[in-house]
Amino acid sequence: MKGIIFTEFLELVEDQFGLEVLDEVLTMSEDEGIYTSVGSYDHKKLVKLIVNLSKKTGIEPSTLQTVFGRTVFKTLLSSLPDDASVSQSKTTFQFIHHVENYIHVEVKKLYPDASPPRFVFISESESEMLMDYHSARCMGHVCLGLIEGCAQHFGENIEVNMVQTNKDQSIARFSLRKA
Template sequence: MKGIIFTEFISIVEQNFGLDISQQMFDDANDSGIYTAVGSYDHRQLIKLIISLSNITGISASQLQQTYGRLVFPSLLKALPIPNIEADDTLSFIRKVEQHIHLEVKKLYPDATPPKFIFNNQTQSTMTMDYHSSRCMGHVCMGLLEGCAHYFNQSLTITMQPMNDSQNHVRFSLTLTGN
């Protein structure tokens, strides 16, 4: 997993919970906390940090992942490998993530394994999308979808349906509910 995911997570934890909680999270996870945005790291380290933070704060790991996804969206948008990607709304941007952004990420970082989105159907205001990832971070994806809608100043209703026990396949149904 690319280091920007870790560095942004740490930044969000520090901003929202403070340095003491951040340090306790690292201590409890037996993690040095040394990450660089351009490095590559095992996603299981991020899971350990999330579980540690959940134990400290009493907030569920799934809620922390979803909140992280929502809050990290603007930073990831700025870091896109494709500058000025054109999209008029939430749903068109989500399609471009799979069609352009994930492809560029793989070109720039051959060892990267971004999630795969498969679009089952779409109208002007609805979309059904299957998320496939060995990292099983559907709640982060849900938060990213929320962050995307916020960026485009749109209201979005999202349902998330795990398609298997491991949750490496999750179906999202999205409906734009107004502007």
């Protein structure tokens, strides 16, 4: 997992809960908290940080992941190179397709060992989209937050529902409906 995810998560924890809570979560996680935005790290470290933040704050891990996804969307969007053709996307649905068909493909070219999540589009109309999110990292709630952040970015009112479709949570089905 790219380091920008870790650096943004640590920054969010410090901003929302304070440096003392961040230090306690790092200590609980046996993590020094030293990450660079361009480095690559085991996603299990992030899971451990989220679980320990949940223990410390009493907030469900799924809620923490969703808030994080919503918050980190703009940072990830601004980190995309100018030639990523992001400006061609005018809606949330277009952007989600762009992520799957262009951004994830480019990530694989740059980092052959990377395993970005995969979107499988099931059905779509002008006002609804049904898709499955596949990821070995099992972070469907982060994806939920990213979608919500994307809709906010495009100024769209979209109802997003997520259902885990398998026991290990590596697949989540998303139903998006424009209000």
